[in-house]
Each structure stands twice: as C-alpha cells, then as structure tokens.
Amino acid sequence: MPVSAESPATISASGLSRSFGSHTAVDNVDLALKRGEVLGFLGPNGAGKTTTMHMLTGNLAPSAGAVSICGVDMLESPVAAKAHIGYLPETPPLYRDMTVSEFLDLAARLHRVPKARQRAAVDTAITRCGLAEVRRKLIGSLSKGYQQRVGIAQAIVHEPDVIILDEPTVGLDPNQIREIRALIRELGNAHSVILSTHILPEVEAICDRVQIMHHGKMVYADTIAGLKQLHSGRTLLVGLNHPPVIDDLRAALVQVPGVVETDIAGDKLFRVRTATDIDPTEGIVALAASRQWGLRQIGPAQTSLEDVFVNLTRGEESS
Amino acid sequence: MIFTIAGKDLRTLFTSPVAWVVLTFVQLIIGYFFLKRFDDFLEIQPQLLKLPSPPGFTELVAAPTFSTTAAIMLFAVPLLAMRLIAEERRNQTMTLLTSAPVSTLDIVLGKFCAIMAILLIILTLISLMPLSLAVATRLDYRLIASLLIGGILVAAAFSAVSLYVSSLTAQPLVAALGAFGALLAMVLLGEHVADNLQARGLGVLAAFAQVFSPVKNxxxxxxxxxxxxxxxxxxLLTALFLALTVRQLEARRLRG
Known part of the structure; x- marks a missing residue:
C-alpha cells in the first residue's frame, strides 16, 4: 500500500529500552509507523517483542526512551495516549462469564465510545470479526479460535488509530487464519497496525514493512517490497533437463555477461548468482537453446523472509 | 468510568456463588442474632420499666446487632473482595483495564465502589430489621443513623484493606486469608497499642495508632x-489503603 511521505506518524518510539534487574530485555529500539501501514514484528521467542508491545501500549514503563501515540506522549499523558490504541495481548483479556456482546459493550465503554454510537460500534466489530452467530454465547464456552476473534474485536471496537496485535492468529484453523489476515489487511487501510508473529508467510502476505528483533535489538527493518527486490535480482534458479557436468556448465555460463557464480541447487536445478546491474537471463536462455540443455525453467530464486530471518537470528535454539 | 468498572465487577461478583453465599449467611446470622436479642429484650422489659430512665429498644437490640455486623464483616469483606484484583491478574484480564484510557485511580475506585455497593445492600437489609418495628415502638432514629454511619465507615475501611491485599497476589484465596489476617491484627492489636501509648503519655503516637484500630473507632x-x-x-484508614492499592498497581507497570 502506498504511503504518502507527509502522512503523520501515528506511533513513534525512540530509544526504547527496558531492563529487568541486570537483564536487558529491550535495547534501544526505534519504531515509527504511519497511518495505513501494517508492520510485521518478528523475532525468535524471548527476543523482546512482547516487552516492546507492553511498552508501546503503556502497560510497562520503559527504562529509557519515549513513546508517542498520535503525537501524545505515553509517559506524560497515558490516558489520552491510550485512547488511540487497541491492544490484543498474547493472552486475550476476556471475561469468561460474559457473553460476547456484553463483553464488547464493556470494551466500548472502557474506551469511551460515546453512548449513542456504542451499539453501532459493537455491531460493526461483531460483523468484522465474524462473531454474529455467537454474540449471545458466554465467552468461556467458545472455542479458542472464537475467543481469539473476540480478543481482536475488543481491540478494534473503538476504531483506534493504532492497533497492536500480539500473535493474533495463534490457535486458529487455516480458514480462520485467512479471514483474520484479510481483516488485518482491511484494518491496515485506515489504521496503523503492528502485529507480532512467528509465521513468516503471514508477514509477507499482509505487512507493508517488517522489523526483526533479536536479543532485544532491532536487527532488521525494511519494507516487504524492498526485501523482495533486494534479493530477487541477485539469484536465478535455472532448471535443465539435460545438464552437462557441473564444471562444464560453470565454464559455459561464466562466459554469459552478468553471471558471477553457478551452484547446484537440487536435482537438475542450478542456482546462478548474478551481477546486480546486468540481467543475464536472455544470454542463458540462448546458450541453453544452442547447446540443447533442455531448459525447463528460469526465474528469480524466491529468497523468502525466512532466509533473512534465519540469517539474522541463526544460532538461536528455536522453539 | 468508575461506575463502568464498578458495574462490571458487581456483575462478576454476582455471577459467582461467593457473593450469594456470603449474603445469605450474613443475613441468616444477623437475623438470628436480632431475633434472639429481641426476645431477650421482651423478657426483661418488665424489669426495665422499674428503672428511672430505662434503655430503649434501639439501644438494647439495634446497637448490638450493628456491632455483630461489624464483627461479621471481618471475614465477609475479605471473601467478597478477594477476587477483585487477584483474579484479574490470574486470568490476565487486568490488561483490558490497564490498556484502556482509564487511570489507575479510576480502576481502584471502581473496584472499591463495587464492593461498597454489596456492603451497602447488606447494611440496608440489616437496618430494615429494627426499622420494621417502627410500627410497634418508638425508635431512636438518631442512634440508628449513627450506627449506620459507623457501619458504612467500618465497611469502607475493611474494603480498602481487603482490596489492597488482593492487589498483592494473583491467588484469590491467599488474598482472602491475608486480608482477614491483616484486619484481625488491626482489631486485636490496634486498640491495645493505642491504649498502651495513651497510658504512657505518648498522645501523638496514640492518636496515630488509633487510625489502625477500626473497632475502637x-x-x-x-x-x-x-x-x-x-x-x-x-x-484516613480507607484513603491510606486505597492509595497503597493505586501505588501497588502503578508499581506493577514500573517494575514489570
């Protein structure tokens, strides 16, 4: 989604740090988000994502740094700042002995939705999160997936400028995940959304930008488009049905302008590293045709977010 | 906003059996006590009439009924208040309140109002017992008003202490026992310490100790x-413990 440069930042954090005793959980994290952006927040377990989100939502005071929501400082005027936020924590804060609509009524009142608009706001949140058929059921009797949706509904009922979701698709089945993703994408049009997740395709599918945390530090920040561009131009994947031996192939391909290096990527599949300025695709196709290698496929290798993620956080025991 | 939170907590209290059980038992015990006192009063009435200025029905029946109520609140209030904060922490629902544009003071006052609403129901029902005899006898309405004020103030002090203890733990039962212990200590020691200090001529300290002696007050x-x-x-005792509760919740945000 294109974001104009002059649209004001809805959430900005600078130099955010938090230590618990001698342990530094979050170290000097900067973050800024504009209206209409969806930010994916990645990191291995224990990287400090949840701690950062606690600080952004005013549930935890930072040891250093500042958070400002729509220009309101979180530390100076927390009540005014919190009015702009909708937050779904890791454990959805649900009262199990309330019905869905009672609970959303309460959430709307707590977030100061004017009484006249309250009913409409609750109805909208119920429709958006697909809760219509369970609105009169007790939250405690709902499945995990529905409870998660109630958690999301609670975070959006007051139409906040900033929506912060901590692992929103945990515990959902694939169909529900698709629905929630579509919902988050839709919310991203008018609001700023931050979501943390472990699921990398999720980030590629719905986020405009991605930030990766590791050991409390922000180790990577880029747009998804930039991420894809950065990596797609560098490596080609070439499939040949009748390939020569690898040394002959290397010798032949290196003659093509733009080819830097050739490696085996799999069965009859080769990875060709290329220079950034010259695209050797046409040269390779011509060469393969003249030598009758049986070219089956050629295209940019899908360097996914996963590669970036693993590269940056390698050596960590993932759980 | 205070009333939104109070309403929510009242609802939660009445959806659990604890509130109903406590209300029932308090009514049964006080009702029995009242009738017993009333019965005794009728029995000794002929002798009382011989005295030059005999104590009336209000003094001999209503006043002891309210004293008993104060004693019963000693365990009833911790039971009613135990879930207010401890359970929200255990279920991690406190985040809903702390993420909403609501100040910590509003959260604490909301919960305090919820518990006070229940206690006011109890006190109202108990006041109705002597008041129901207004048709048959002349009541000392000023004394009843004074008893009611005392009852409400003691209920408020007990509630504030119980609310504070509930903010210290994530286990409701621990909160109830802790609050009961704290209140019992105040009732047993507070008066003793205050009197002792007074006897030794330490008037200022005695006045200070008296704050922590709800029964003496x-x-x-x-x-x-x-x-x-x-x-x-x-x-003061009520305000002190409400302030401590606010501080405790704020500390959670600061310490993590």
Whole structure:
C-alpha cells in the first residue's frame, strides 16, 4: 500500500529500552509507523517483542526512551495516549462469564465510545470479526479460535488509530487464519497496525514493512517490497533437463555477461548468482537453446523472509 | 468510568456463588442474632420499666446487632473482595483495564465502589430489621443513623484493606486469608497499642495508632456519639489503603 511521505506518524518510539534487574530485555529500539501501514514484528521467542508491545501500549514503563501515540506522549499523558490504541495481548483479556456482546459493550465503554454510537460500534466489530452467530454465547464456552476473534474485536471496537496485535492468529484453523489476515489487511487501510508473529508467510502476505528483533535489538527493518527486490535480482534458479557436468556448465555460463557464480541447487536445478546491474537471463536462455540443455525453467530464486530471518537470528535454539 | 468498572465487577461478583453465599449467611446470622436479642429484650422489659430512665429498644437490640455486623464483616469483606484484583491478574484480564484510557485511580475506585455497593445492600437489609418495628415502638432514629454511619465507615475501611491485599497476589484465596489476617491484627492489636501509648503519655503516637484500630473507632458511633476524630481515623484508614492499592498497581507497570 502506498504511503504518502507527509502522512503523520501515528506511533513513534525512540530509544526504547527496558531492563529487568541486570537483564536487558529491550535495547534501544526505534519504531515509527504511519497511518495505513501494517508492520510485521518478528523475532525468535524471548527476543523482546512482547516487552516492546507492553511498552508501546503503556502497560510497562520503559527504562529509557519515549513513546508517542498520535503525537501524545505515553509517559506524560497515558490516558489520552491510550485512547488511540487497541491492544490484543498474547493472552486475550476476556471475561469468561460474559457473553460476547456484553463483553464488547464493556470494551466500548472502557474506551469511551460515546453512548449513542456504542451499539453501532459493537455491531460493526461483531460483523468484522465474524462473531454474529455467537454474540449471545458466554465467552468461556467458545472455542479458542472464537475467543481469539473476540480478543481482536475488543481491540478494534473503538476504531483506534493504532492497533497492536500480539500473535493474533495463534490457535486458529487455516480458514480462520485467512479471514483474520484479510481483516488485518482491511484494518491496515485506515489504521496503523503492528502485529507480532512467528509465521513468516503471514508477514509477507499482509505487512507493508517488517522489523526483526533479536536479543532485544532491532536487527532488521525494511519494507516487504524492498526485501523482495533486494534479493530477487541477485539469484536465478535455472532448471535443465539435460545438464552437462557441473564444471562444464560453470565454464559455459561464466562466459554469459552478468553471471558471477553457478551452484547446484537440487536435482537438475542450478542456482546462478548474478551481477546486480546486468540481467543475464536472455544470454542463458540462448546458450541453453544452442547447446540443447533442455531448459525447463528460469526465474528469480524466491529468497523468502525466512532466509533473512534465519540469517539474522541463526544460532538461536528455536522453539 | 468508575461506575463502568464498578458495574462490571458487581456483575462478576454476582455471577459467582461467593457473593450469594456470603449474603445469605450474613443475613441468616444477623437475623438470628436480632431475633434472639429481641426476645431477650421482651423478657426483661418488665424489669426495665422499674428503672428511672430505662434503655430503649434501639439501644438494647439495634446497637448490638450493628456491632455483630461489624464483627461479621471481618471475614465477609475479605471473601467478597478477594477476587477483585487477584483474579484479574490470574486470568490476565487486568490488561483490558490497564490498556484502556482509564487511570489507575479510576480502576481502584471502581473496584472499591463495587464492593461498597454489596456492603451497602447488606447494611440496608440489616437496618430494615429494627426499622420494621417502627410500627410497634418508638425508635431512636438518631442512634440508628449513627450506627449506620459507623457501619458504612467500618465497611469502607475493611474494603480498602481487603482490596489492597488482593492487589498483592494473583491467588484469590491467599488474598482472602491475608486480608482477614491483616484486619484481625488491626482489631486485636490496634486498640491495645493505642491504649498502651495513651497510658504512657505518648498522645501523638496514640492518636496515630488509633487510625489502625477500626473497632475502637466504631465504638463511639455504636453508642450514638458522633466522634469526629473516630470518623477521621476510619476515613484516613480507607484513603491510606486505597492509595497503597493505586501505588501497588502503578508499581506493577514500573517494575514489570
């Protein structure tokens, strides 16, 4: 989604740090988000994502740094700042002995939705999160997936400028995940959304930008488009049905302008590293045709977010 | 906003059996006590009439009923208040309140109002017992008013202490036992310490200790004496523990 440069930042954090005793959980994290952006927040377990989100939502005071929501400082005027936020924590804060609509009524009142608009706001949140058929059921009797949706509904009922979701698709089945993703994408049009997740395709599918945390530090920040561009131009994947031996192939391909290096990527599949300025695709196709290698496929290798993620956080025991 | 939270907590209290059980037992015990006192009063009435200025029905029946109520609140209030904060922490629902544009003071006052609403129901029902005899006898309405004020102030002080203990733990039962212990210690020691300090001529310290002696402060009100220092003490005790609760919740945000 294109974001104009002059649209004001809805959430900005600078130099955010938090230590618990001698342990530094979050170290000097900067973050800024504009209206209409969806930010994916990645990191291995224990990287400090949840701690950062606690600080952004005013549930935890930072040891250093500042958070400002729509220009309101979180530390100076927390009540005014919190009015702009909708937050779904890791454990959805649900009262199990309330019905869905009672609970959303309460959430709307707590977030100061004017009484006249309250009913409409609750109805909208119920429709958006697909809760219509369970609105009169007790939250405690709902499945995990529905409870998660109630958690999301609670975070959006007051139409906040900033929506912060901590692992929103945990515990959902694939169909529900698709629905929630579509919902988050839709919310991203008018609001700023931050979501943390472990699921990398999720980030590629719905986020405009991605930030990766590791050991409390922000180790990577880029747009998804930039991420894809950065990596797609560098490596080609070439499939040949009748390939020569690898040394002959290397010798032949290196003659093509733009080819830097050739490696085996799999069965009859080769990875060709290329220079950034010259695209050797046409040269390779011509060469393969003249030598009758049986070219089956050629295209940019899908360097996914996963590669970036693993590269940056390698050596960590993932759980 | 305070009333939104109070309403929510009242609802939660009444959807669990605890509130109903406590209300029932308090009514049964007080009802029995009232009838017993009433019965005794009828029995000794002929002798009372021989006295030059005999104590009336209000003094001999209503006043002891309210003193008993104060004693029963000693365990009823911790039971009613135990879930208010501890359970929200255990279920991690407190985040809903702390993420909403609501100040910590509003959260604490909301929960305090919820527990006070229940206690006011109890006190109202208990006041109705002597008041129901207004058709048959002449009541000392001023004494009843004084008893009610005393009851409300003691209820407020007990509630504030229980709310504070509930903010210290994530286990409701631990909160109930802790609050009961704290209140019992105040009732047993507070008066003793205050009297002791007074006897040794340490007037300022004694006055200070009296703040932590809710029963000693109830005493004059129970006899129909509006003792302003006793009222100040009970109010101070309530305010002190409400402030401590706010501080405790704020500390959670600061410490993590």
């Amino acid at each position: 109830y005493e004059p009100l129970g006899r129909g004496i509006i003792d302003s220092y006793a009222i100040v003490c009970l109010t």
